[in-house]
Each structure stands twice: as C-alpha cells, then as structure tokens.
Amino acid sequence: MSFQFAFVLPTTRCLAHCEFCFYETGHSERVEARDYIPRLGPALEALQEEGLQQVIITGGEPLLAPLFPDLLELLSQHVVHVLLLTHGELLDEEKLELLERQGVDDITISAVGPEEQLRQTIHRIMFHSRYVPTLLTCLNRSNLDDVPRLLEFSSRRNLPHLFTPAYIPQEAGCFDRLSLHRVPEREWRELIDRLQGWAEATQSLFYLAMIRDFYRGMPVHPGFCPMGTQGLVVDADGTVYPCFHRHDLRAGNLIADPWPQIRDRLEQVGPGLIGAPCFGEHCLSMFAGVQE
Numbered sequence: 460m461s462f463q464f465a466f467v468l469p470t471t472r473c474l475a476h477c478e479f480c481f482y483e484t485g486h487s488e489r490v491e492a493r494d495y496i497p498r499l500g501p502a503l504e505a506l507q508e509e510g511l512q513q514v515i516i517t518g519g520e521p522l523l524a525p526l527f528p529d530l531l532e533l534l535s536q537h538v539v540h541v542l543l544l545t546h547g548e549l550l551d552e553e554k555l556e557l558l559e560r561q562g563v564d565d566i567t568i569s570a571v572g573p574e575e576q577l578r579q580t581i582h583r584i585m586f587h588s589r590y591v592p593t594l595l596t597c598l599n600r601s602n603l604d605d606v607p608r609l610l611e612f613s614s615r616r617n618l619p620h621l622f623t624p625a626y627i628p629q630e631a632g633c634f635d636r637l638s639l640h641r642v643p644e645r646e647w648r649e650l651i652d653r654l655q656g657w658a659e660a661t662q663s664l665f666y667l668a669m670i671r672d673f674y675r676g677m678p679v680h681p682g683f684c685p686m687g688t689q690g691l692v693v694d695a696d697g698t699v700y701p702c703f704h705r706h707d708l709r710a711g712n713l714i715a716d717p718w719p720q721i722r723d724r725l726e727q728v729g730p731g732l733i734g735a736p737c738f739g740e741h742c743l744s745m746f747a748g749v750q751e
C-alpha cells in the first residue's frame with residue numbers, strides 16, 4: 460500500500476455557502492483549523508518516499524485559511540503535483556502571483572455561480588497568470604438548465620470542465636429542491652443527452668453512465684475505491700482519515716500523534732476500503748475521471 464495522492468484541507472470555512480456543500484447540508488462537520496504545518500512536513504517526506512505524486516488542496520475555501528501561505532511554502536519544497544480547488548472569487552492578482560511563485564501546478568474553479576462572476580474570475584486568471592483553470596460544476600436540480608450555457612462557456616475558451624452530482628442527504632431541508640433524485644424523467648433524459656458530447660470528449664462515458672444509472676435506481680458499484688490505499692485526507696484540524704466519508708476510521712492527528720503511528724493505522728484500515736464497501740451517492744464525485 461503506497462499513497463499516491465493526499466487531500467489537504469487548510470480550513471473548512473468558506474464564504475460561498477453553496478447550499479449543496481457537504482458542510483451546508485450537514486453531511487460533514489466543520490472543524491476548527493489548527494496549525495499542523497510543522498508536523499505535515501515529516502509526514503510528506505515519508506509519503507514522498509513511498510511514492511506520493513499529488514497534493515490536492517481543498518476545503519472550505521483554502522484561500523481563506525491563515526495557514527495557506529505556509530502550506531504552499533511547505534509544498535514548494537516537495538516534488539509533488541499541487542492542485543488547488545477553490546471557489547475562485549478570491550483569486551486576485553496578488554494571490555495568483557503567490558500560487559505561481561510557490562509552484563502550484565493547476566487550479567480548479569467552482570463553476571456554479573452567476574455567469575458574470577464566473578466570466579470575471581476566469582478572465583482574471585487567464586489574463587494575470589499562466590493557469591488554464593479547470594471548471595467544476597456540481598450538478599443539482601436548480602442548475603440543470605445552465606448546463607448548455609456552461610458547456611459553451613468552457614468550450615469557447617478551451618477550458619477543461621468537470622461535472623459531478625451534488626450529494627444532498629434526504630434529511631437536508633433543500634432535498635426536494637436540489638437533489639438529482641427529484642429530477643423528472645424528461646429533464647433527466649435531457650441532461651444526459653446534453654452531457655453526452657462532453658463525456659465522449661473527456662473519456663467520461665463510464666462516469667456519466669454511473670451517474671445516469673445511479674439516479675434511476677439501477678445497480679451501480681465501481682468495484683474499486685482508491686481512498687484509503689492510494690489516497691488519504693488531512694482535515695483542517697490535522698486529523699488524518701482514509702476517506703472524507705469515513706471519519707469512523709480516524710487514523711490519528713498530525714499534531715498529537717507521531718506519523719508512523721498514523722501510517723500504521725492507515726495500513727490497518729485502508730485495505731478494507733479497496734472494494735468500495737461503503738460506496739454510495741456521497742462518493743460519486745470521487746469517481747470523476749475513472750474509466751471502465
């Protein structure tokens with residue numbers, strides 16, 4: 460078992476408050492950020508020796524985190540691919556310059572807000588930096604009509620674009636309004652038709668089929684999950700998990716526990732996740748890009 464990618468959260472705070480966010484629906488709990496950076500260094504060293512290739516900085520909105528600059532500084536000392544997931548609105552010239560200076564390789568921008576705001580964000584990034592941002596649209600019942608417009612937006616600018624279904628727990632107040640489970644049959648067929656060209660162009664046909672079948676109650680199971688054996692999560696308080704959704708398998712905390720102890724615990728729990736025994740709607744977004 461050797462970890463190839465790590466999700467690192469410098470904060471769970473965000474200003475956008477998207478209704479479908481795991482934190483807003485109550486699926487995940489926000490935690491108080493703690494400065495785990497000094498302890499992350501040795502962990503990264505060890506992970507890099509075993510083959511770590513990518514760190515994905517996510518949140519919350521990472522740009523809000525007081526320890527974000529220190530995190531970038533630390534990552535700049537390691538030869539790993541760094542991907543930043545951000546809502547994007549805080550990416551001003553100064554921040555873009557910081558990302559470039561510290562060697563952030565790629566950025567992915569949330570593409571769910573009003574088009575004018577998205578346009579401004581994208582143009583700022585492309586004008587003031589070398590980045591070609593990837594767009595990420597969380598599909599939910601309220602934005603399905605925006606899909607053609609968003610596809611046109613990204614294809615005109617030659618921007619990579621990801622579509623993932625938003626997970627809305629049944630107990631969330633916005634379930635009826637936002638869940639893809641509530642999309643009527645005709646609209647559902649239109650959505651799948653609209654995404655077909657995108658899926659063909661991005662080798663996402665398997666993924667689109669997963670989404671299509673899952674929300675129509677057909678048996679869907681990927682048979683494999685990379686979380687826990689290839690990927691891990693460092694939460695904003697320094698706690699390490701094999702997966703975002705398996706807090707019951709907490710492996711330890713960077714601040715309180717030595718890395719070898721955390722790594723041992725991951726070794727114990729990770730292999731049990733290979734067959735995706737806990738697969739469900741909340742995991743679908745993890746399988747974007749997975750091919751048959």
Ligand code: SF4
Nearest residue numbers: 684702704737738742
């Ligand atoms: S199947 Fe889902 S919940 Fe289970 S480890 Fe994979 S992503 Fe996490």
